[in-house]
Amino acid sequence: MVKIAVIGGGASGLACAIEIMHTVNNRDDVKVTVFEKLSRIGKKILVTGNGRCNLTNVNATQQGYRGDVEFSKYALNKYTPESNIIFFNELGLYTRTEDEGRVYPLSNQASSVLDVLRFECSRLGVEIVCDYQAMHLKSVFNGVVNKLVVNNRDRFDYVVVASGGKAAKVHGTDGDSYDLLKMMGHKITPIAPALVSLNCEDFTKALKGVRSICKMDLIIDGEKTLENYGEVQFTDYGLSGIPIMQLSRFVSMSPSNDIYINLDVTPDFTKDKIENYLFDRREFGTGICENLLIGVMNKQLCITLLKECSIAPNSRICDLSDDEIIRLSSLCKCWKIKIKTARGFDFAQVTAGGADCSQFDSKTMESKLCDNLFCCGEAYNIDGDCGGYNLQWAWSSGRLAGNTIGERINNAQNQ
Ligand SMILES: Cc1cc2nc3c(=O)[nH]c(=O)nc-3n(C[C@H](O)[C@H](O)[C@H](O)COP(=O)(O)OP(=O)(O)OC[C@H]3O[C@@H](n4cnc5c(N)ncnc54)[C@H](O)[C@@H]3O)c2cc1C
Structure with missing residues (x-):
């Protein structure tokens, strides 16, 4: 059994979990577990776009991003706004494009976006564990393979840090991603509240x-x-x-x-x-x-x-x-x-600054310091404009990490 832990049941974590299972064609020897600190997944998605969820922007290009913009390029070009709209269409969610390219669900309800993600996770057998805060991360090498250990307890073949930034603590994000990544030797660039x-x-x-x-x-x-x-x-x-x-x-x-x-x-x-x-x-x-x-x-x-x-x-x-x-x-x-x-951060929609992108591979989202450790979403030193850019980054980086892991599992099986 290949075991994958996704830390954080937010936008990027859920997109990542689904993409892994899509890529491996829902194999039953692959087990994805999403660990979520709060009592339910996707709480932040529910408040996005004033409860309507501005899930992407058809005009999103690199110009709408700050931080390590160069790093964001590959993921944003591979999983464009159109690709992410199709991703949601395939989950049964249709969208409408409004002024300045802002894309909303046809239902006008952010809960629809979360629901289709939840239903797909459930269909694919993704395990959701709520009220679970990942506080510790380390890697152990048994001479043959590298395993990642979460909270000194559970061992995984792959771990994805998708636990967001530090903005809007009330929705579960209080900078845990940075602590977890630091434990693995990663650097964090100075952070500050943005879209505030x-x-x-x-x-x-x-x-x-x-x-x-x-x-x-x-x-x-x-x-x-x-x-x-x-x-x-x-x-x-x-x-x-x-x-x-x-x-x-x-x-x-x-x-x-x-x-x-x-x-x-x-x-x-x-x-x-x-x-x-x-x-x-x-x-x-x-x-x-x-x-x-x-x-x-x-x-x-x-x-x-x-x-x-x-x-x-x-x-x-x-x-x-x-x-x-x-x-x-x-x-x-x-x-x-x-x-x-x-x-302050409590009032901000996103975090500027974050995980130093130079320590990750932009084509896979994998750590350059630790094999099989991935990161996606707002945890990175990347923040976008208002208008769907930040969720666009969350879906794209999450899907890229998920696709990489899925392909890696497929390739290992074919060897
Ligand atoms: C009020 C508000 C409105 C917004 N509106 C929009 C919008 O309309 N369009 C747009 O593009 N962007 C919007 N954003 C920004 C967007 O929501 C975020 O950039 C995006 O959700 C980031 O995705 P993420 O997966 O990286 O992190 P998040 O969606 O924040 O998810 C991280 C998850 O990880 C969990 N977590 C944290 N630490 C741990 C831990 N140690 N263990 C386990 N789980 C953990 C959290 O509880 C959370 O569920 C808005 C933000 C806010 C606050």
Whole structure:
């Protein structure tokens, strides 16, 4: 009997377990066991995509990834978004592609994604052991073959570390992958929370709940590091929303505390156009300043900008000075917000940094330090953009590890 342990019943671990059994054509002398720390597998899958599971992105290319992007290439090219959609189609799950290439299950329920994975594991005889935390890993060489021992108890021919990163501990991931890999001599690159909201300095709580389409530049030590565009969500602690979360890994990875986001809250207007709009409003406008920009932005956002410019929201529009109008229009185009920190791992969707990819073979996902030890998913120093990129990596790397193990078992039998 060939025994394989998959540590972690998340996205990559389940894809890996299924791919092993598909590759060996469901042989009954192959036993795959998925060990899961929590009381049930796939808890994180259930919360992805706000409960809808954005399971991949048809536009996913290397450009959407950070960390050791070169390492990710082989797996992502072998198991493309299309290949992963077919993988799910064959499990009976159909998908719909929405804006910006985001792919969701037709059911609109993340639970469907988990269910088809569970049902397939069950059909293939994959053993699922929950409430089991792998805490120890070592290899023993009996002079003939290398065996891997989990928790000083169970011996396996192959072990796959699929226990994720450190983001969202509530869903089972608290950095165990790193501890297990370190026990096998692997290096871990510095880790930081990614796809997370940002804490801002002296931020007004009054904006809580306001959403606004903005352009934004991330400025670190006076240099523009990245720009983005999309819907910003204002919270009582700072900034959130997809475009902000995309920038967050650069904030959390940076040692600097000189970090700003310059928000353009009127991206549809040039500086001249917003200035002319305000001069026109002064000429023809009646009423008070809090209504000055109601034609172009959320009223609470207008009140906040007025206060930033030291203009009383209840002052009369016709009394605005030229200087006040110029200052306000400048602020609309470039509102400089000081960033305190990225929020922590507990609030993050993924982990930036992780297992040092140079110690693994990108074509197999196998460790270069220990035969028959594999790793897949978020545990690696690879993180993707929002929009299905991270699950795409989880399925692709998990399937590649699974396929390699399956082929290896097939080849051994044919020798
Ligand atoms: C709120 C939220 C929303 C997200 N939405 C999306 C989305 O819509 N699209 C997208 O692409 N990505 C999304 N992501 C990111 C995506 O879910 C992860 O990148 C992906 O699940 C990583 O897969 P993984 O298999 O590497 O790890 P995980 O899916 O995290 O699975 C790891 C599993 O290992 C288990 N485990 C941990 N330690 C041990 C141990 N010692 N022993 C046994 N088991 C262990 C954990 O309990 C967990 O079940 C989201 C993440 C979060 C938190």
